[in-house]
Amino acid sequence: MLPYLSAPAAEVEAEAAGYSFAAEYDGPPLPYDIPRVVPIDVDRIPLAAFAPPSASLPNLPVVHPLPPPKKPPPGPSASPTSVIENHAAMAGPDSGALGSSGFPDLSTELSEIAGVAFSEELRGGQNRLSTESALSLGFSFRSSASGVDEANDAVDGQATGGLLVTFQESGQSSSSMSPAIEVTPRARSDEVEMKIKKGACHNCLKGSRFTEKEACLACDAKYCSGCVLEAMGSMPEGRKCISCIGSPILESKREILGKNSRMLKRLLSSLEFEQVLQAEKNCEANQLRPEDICVNGKKLTLEEMIMLQSCPCPPPKLKPGLYWYDKVSGYWGKEGHKPHRIITPNLNVGGNLMENASNGNTRIFINGREITKVEMQMLKWAGVPCAGNPHFWLNADGTYLEEGQKNVKGKIWGKRRIKLICPVLSLPFPSKDANRSGEEVNNLVKRAVSDYLDKKALHKLLLIGNHGSGTSTIFKQARFLYRSVPFSEDERQSIKLMIQTSIYNYLGTLLECREWFEEVSLALIRENQQLHSSAGDELDIQKNLTEYSISPRLKSFADWLLNVMAAGDREAVFPVATREHARLVEELWNDSAIQATYKCSSEIQPLPGNASYFLERVVDISRVEYEPSDTDILYADGINSYGGLACTDFHFPLFSCAGSSSDDHDEQQTLSRYQLIRVHYKDVGKNCKWLDMFEDARVVIFCVAMTDYDEFYQDLNGVIMNKMMENRRLFESIASHPTFEHIDFLLILNKFDLLEQKIEISPLTLCEWFDDFNPMSISRPPNSRNGRGRSGVNVEATKAEQAFHYIAKKFKMLFSSITGRKLFVTKANGLESDSVDAALRYAREVIKWGEEEWTMCGSYMESMYSTEPSSFSH
Ligand SMILES: Nc1nc2c(ncn2[C@@H]2O[C@H](COP(=O)(O)OP(=O)(O)OP(=O)(O)O)[C@@H](O)[C@H]2O)c(=O)[nH]1
Numbered sequence: 001m002l003p004y005l006s007a008p009a010a011e012v013e014a015e016a017a018g019y020s021f022a023a024e025y026d027g028p029p030l031p032y033d034i035p036r037v038v039p040i041d042v043d044r045i046p047l048a049a050f051a052p053p054s055a056s057l058p059n060l061p062v063v064h065p066l067p068p069p070k071k072p073p074p075g076p077s078a079s080p081t082s083v084i085e086n087h088a089a090m091a092g093p094d095s096g097a098l099g100s101s102g103f104p105d106l107s108t109e110l111s112e113i114a115g116v117a118f119s120e121e122l123r124g125g126q127n128r129l130s131t132e133s134a135l136s137l138g139f140s141f142r143s144s145a146s147g148v149d150e151a152n153d154a155v156d157g158q159a160t161g162g163l164l165v166t167f168q169e170s171g172q173s174s175s176s177m178s179p180a181i182e183v184t185p186r187a188r189s190d191e192v193e194m195k196i197k198k199g200a201c202h203n204c205l206k207g208s209r210f211t212e213k214e215a216c217l218a219c220d221a222k223y224c225s226g227c228v229l230e231a232m233g234s235m236p237e238g239r240k241c242i243s244c245i246g247s248p249i250l251e252s253k254r255e256i257l258g259k260n261s262r263m264l265k266r267l268l269s270s271l272e273f274e275q276v277l278q279a280e281k282n283c284e285a286n287q288l289r290p291e292d293i294c295v296n297g298k299k300l301t302l303e304e305m306i307m308l309q310s311c312p313c314p315p316p317k318l319k320p321g322l323y324w325y326d327k328v329s330g331y332w333g334k335e336g337h338k339p340h341r342i343i344t345p346n347l348n349v350g351g352n353l354m355e356n357a358s359n360g361n362t363r364i365f366i367n368g369r370e371i372t373k374v375e376m377q378m379l380k381w382a383g384v385p386c387a388g389n390p391h392f393w394l395n396a397d398g399t400y401l402e403e404g405q406k407n408v409k410g411k412i413w414g415k416r417r418i419k420l421i422c423p424v425l426s427l428p429f430p431s432k433d434a435n436r437s438g439e440e441v442n443n444l445v446k447r448a449v450s451d452y453l454d455k456k457a458l459h460k461l462l463l464i465g466n467h468g469s470g471t472s473t474i475f476k477q478a479r480f481l482y483r484s485v486p487f488s489e490d491e492r493q494s495i496k497l498m499i500q501t502s503i504y505n506y507l508g509t510l511l512e513c514r515e516w517f518e519e520v521s522l523a524l525i526r527e528n529q530q531l532h533s534s535a536g537d538e539l540d541i542q543k544n545l546t547e548y549s550i551s552p553r554l555k556s557f558a559d560w561l562l563n564v565m566a567a568g569d570r571e572a573v574f575p576v577a578t579r580e581h582a583r584l585v586e587e588l589w590n591d592s593a594i595q596a597t598y599k600c601s602s603e604i605q606p607l608p609g610n611a612s613y614f615l616e617r618v619v620d621i622s623r624v625e626y627e628p629s630d631t632d633i634l635y636a637d638g639i640n641s642y643g644g645l646a647c648t649d650f651h652f653p654l655f656s657c658a659g660s661s662s663d664d665h666d667e668q669q670t671l672s673r674y675q676l677i678r679v680h681y682k683d684v685g686k687n688c689k690w691l692d693m694f695e696d697a698r699v700v701i702f703c704v705a706m707t708d709y710d711e712f713y714q715d716l717n718g719v720i721m722n723k724m725m726e727n728r729r730l731f732e733s734i735a736s737h738p739t740f741e742h743i744d745f746l747l748i749l750n751k752f753d754l755l756e757q758k759i760e761i762s763p764l765t766l767c768e769w770f771d772d773f774n775p776m777s778i779s780r781p782p783n784s785r786n787g788r789g790r791s792g793v794n795v796e797a798t799k800a801e802q803a804f805h806y807i808a809k810k811f812k813m814l815f816s817s818i819t820g821r822k823l824f825v826t827k828a829n830g831l832e833s834d835s836v837d838a839a840l841r842y843a844r845e846v847i848k849w850g851e852e853e854w855t856m857c858g859s860y861m862e863s864m865y866s867t868e869p870s871s872f873s874h
């Protein structure tokens, strides 16, 4: 059996043996980006050939927990603030200030540098997230407004961004029932403002007011396009500096929440851009907090606030503050002021309307509120008799009557001149929406509230895995399993083009290998010939023929194809060329030389296992009318690689795809919505970019191809790495990521079908992590012959089962040593929909168990502390 070995080592060997090596392939991107691994007879390789080669091939990225040291931004001489900023910016993996979580211990760092004694609070609460996220992402702490100020806020116990909102008891009669809400715009430190040239970027301090900039929603610090991604990181709450994460936004910015940003649109991929704006609009920290809105002396609950915002005629631009609301007429205003709007009446929000709500002094009352002078003026214009301090009841439709009487005296809004006069007096006039029927309003409001709660109940499943682990296959399976239209017509068209193009990529790889195999074979024959000269060999050498040789006609096509691919102008040639040359490609594929090359394909690592699936049908696939089947889509490479993120929403159907009733009949569970988000390993690699956007994920699904144990790749430093060890490294960095501190992990050990085949010929111990794997010898059941039991099941397969349990245990122990928590594990075959269905349903179970644990924990605590006699009943 030939061992797996990376191409560079083989190249070195070939060159050392004096063979000229084919030029490095630098054509259009191949559908993979790890180096080629070719079969080679290991006995023939000198030991020196295993030394890392100098040629750099495309590699899997390496996760750097922290970025390389960064140059401090130019600026005025080092004040404590700027020193902190620069030092924090420079704190890298080598700074030696790593905390227990692997991130620099900020409080020590800051206090050492600035001589400021920070209390322990700095390490906890909201600040912890922002500081750690910042450092984990490798970004500097911007300026004192968000650095020292934030630290001080944290010390005061108020991590704030744009607003300081405080509640106080007030003895004032006008607000005796209301908590005082003091809304103070947070000023940026003058010192910092002075340091930053007007209009300059707050990070690099360059640019003018004409430079395009993006502002932080919480502190309004502005960043140029070169700095914005550095300053804002992965934007888990949208456009906010890293140090403002968790802080409320400036109210003046509420209108632009989730709205377009030209700069970000340019800098991010469309999916990333969408995710950022979604997060900005929906994340908790950016929402108006119900407790900041007080209506008729009572702070709102979440449900009341949603009701208020989603009624047909809501108060415009609702901000934190004190308001009064007349439920009967729909009048709405700020406490102590005349009415500002007429909103939907009869909403069950806030407390009871107070007499002095609008601070009127006319001794005339409408629905129990003393009205202001300007309202009295309006009533007079409307012909309402105001003499004798009357008390009126005013209904939403404008009809009014005097308190204690039954007869309607008139209709205020009926008169045309009132419609004209109200704007002149800056008084509101009812809109059509304000007068919808009570039932209609009730239905609308109910729907809005349940939509909101439904959105909150979306369970996010984060799918992460290394190159080739099978994440995109699982993702595609989820779409097939749970979506009525798994792929749109447009998507199918682009998939079609991708499949047609990738056939040529596979063929290109095979042709390159063929050339190389041919050269090596020729060299071997020559070497042999020198040792034992033979006439037959002489003849073949003269003809330059080996088992890898192809006819001159096919050779000229192959050379043309490799040249076209090397030129990189793929789009100009494909897919037209695919049609013209399909027959030639078919001929090539069926040629014995290519088939001989392909036979070693299991050892040509980058050639995906599905290459033959597509190459065998090249003529059919190259047709204009070709429509990819579901299986074609499942096997196709690169479908979900839209800049790193892909997501799909779904419900689990009541019946599993296998046709059997789901084990869980709980309808609520079935109706729950799930969102599978696939994060590409490359983005995880770049300082775990994007990961902190997913702190609301319910489960992290980490996918590992079990077949990786005997496969290798070359890292950025040219070191040959075992792929399973790389999985382990990535798993460690994800498991220890602070974002996932409280999130359950499910490990999917994938490609079980391939493991069953591979383990028979390649021992698991080839991976150093698995060196103590000692499978129990199979005690064959009586009557078993040739490794088959009574049922005819191949009992040898249990070796793969044992390997699965062993690998699962290794990861469980690793996870437990990192987090002290339990890791859930399941095996899967990504190409089988039942298997993926079962794995994703298992993820749902994990969420359910987590919820049950909380409930149990909650009721246990309740029973512990409850004084109810029932608690002590047994
Ligand atoms: N036999 C078998 N093949 C699988 C399985 N899962 C995935 N594959 C194949 O393995 C290859 C890699 O799978 P992908 O789903 O593309 O892996 P990935 O995680 O997206 O990796 P990248 O494409 O490198 O990002 C594809 O050719 C899949 O068809 C499995 O369980 N069994």
Ligand SMILES: [Mg+2]
Residues within 6 Å of the ligand: 468, 472, 473, 637, 638, 639
């Ligand atoms: Mg893929």
